[in-house]
Amino acid sequence: xxxxxxxxxxxxxxxxxxxxxxxxxxxxxxxxxxxxxxxxxxxxxxxxxxxxxxxxxxxxxxxxxxxxxxxxxxxxxxxxxxxxxxxxxxxxxxxxxxxxxxxxxxxxxxxxxxxxxxxxxxxxxxxxxxxxxxxxxxxxxxxxxxxxxxxxxxxxxxxxxxxxxxxxxxxxxxxxxxxxxxxxxxxxxxx
Ligand code: VGL
Ligand code: ZN
Numbered sequence: 001x002x003x004x005x006x007x008x009x010x011x012x013x014x015x016x017x018x019x020x021x022x023x024x025x026x027x028x029x030x031x032x033x034x035x036x037x038x039x040x041x042x043x044x045x046x047x048x049x050x051x052x053x054x055x056x057x058x059x060x061x062x063x064x065x066x067x068x069x070x071x072x073x074x075x076x077x078x079x080x081x082x083x084x085x086x087x088x089x090x091x092x093x094x095x096x097x098x099x100x101x102x103x104x105x106x107x108x109x110x111x112x113x114x115x116x117x118x119x120x121x122x123x124x125x126x127x128x129x130x131x132x133x134x135x136x137x138x139x140x141x142x143x144x145x146x147x148x149x150x151x152x153x154x155x156x157x158x159x160x161x162x163x164x165x166x167x168x169x170x171x172x173x174x175x176x177x178x179x180x181x182x183x184x185x186x187x188x189x190x191x
Contacts, residue, residue, distance in 0.1 A: 002135075002160065002191055009131040010044045010051045011109060011152075012037055013138030013145050015089050018056075018075040018082035020139075025075040029167045030139045034088045036165040037137050041090045050129055051093035052122070054109035054144065057083060057100045064105050096122050107147035110155060123155045133158040135191075137165030142175040149183045159188040 015037065017023050020030040044051050056076035064070035076083040078100065085091050098112030099105065106112065114125040126134070134157050136149050145166050152159040161183055168176025184190050 004043060004047055004049060004135070006049070007130055007132040008044070008049050009126055009129070009134050010040055010049070011134050011136045011138075011148060012041070012051065012053045012089070013109060013136060013148055014054055014056050014076075014140070015086050015138050016056060016076055016082065017084050017086060020086055023075070024073050024082050025169075027140050027167050027169055031086060031088075033137060033139065033165045033167055034086050036162070038088070038090050040135065040137065040162065040165065041092070045092065050131065052096050052109075052114065052125075053085065053089075053091060053093060054096045054098060054112055054122075054138070054148065055083065055085070056144070057097035059100065059102050061102055062099065063103050064099070070105075094125070096125075107144045108151040109144070109148040110151035126157070131157065133160065135160045135162060137162035139167055141166040141168035142171075142179040143169060146179040146183060149188050150186055153187050159183075160191050161188050163190050 018025050019027050057078050058076050060077045064072050065074045094114050096109050096112040096114045110122045113119045134152050149159050
């Protein structure tokens with residue numbers, strides 16, 4: 001395993017029922033990230049390092065839904081089972097909710113709020129803990145993982161993408177591959 005150390009944080013992106021097979025916006029193999037991420041989560045816990053979980057958290061009339069002119073079927077509606085984390089995911093750490101404003105899309109975890117909807121933004125929360133490097137896995141490679149990774153770089157974190165722990169929507173068949181290339185180009189380490 002990659003040597004994780006002080007200053008590292010694991011960011012688990014949107015491992016929610018609606019993004020897993022059978023969910024409202026089911027991503028092929030989405031559930032397969034769970035055992036891989038659980039291994040990383042345990043590693044971070046053992047070393048006393050932080051783990052933060054992003055959660056897509058939409059009001060039921062969110063602008064990203066087809067009925068409101070968006071491109072997605074309704075998904076991850078607040079307080080529904082679809083918005084819950086996958087039942088096998090080890091959830092111990094802070095949750096960072098995003099996309100809770102009706103008129104705003106928020107793919108990036110850095111657009112979310114940690115702990116409560118009026119809590120700190122992710123950037124401030126990480127910096128307050130002395131985090132310098134983030135490890136990112138989850139769903140979907142071509143949307144929320146990509147946006148979170150690119151923002152992480154923009155906010156001056158070192159970013160490692162756990163490629164066995166991500167899955168893509170692939171609206172076009174190579175979107176996932178392109179997203180990984182774009183993240184690498186931007187400076188992320190693809191591990
Ligand atoms: C996501 C589409 C819509 C994601 C969220 O988590 O990647 N994709 N909302
Ligand atoms: Zn969404």
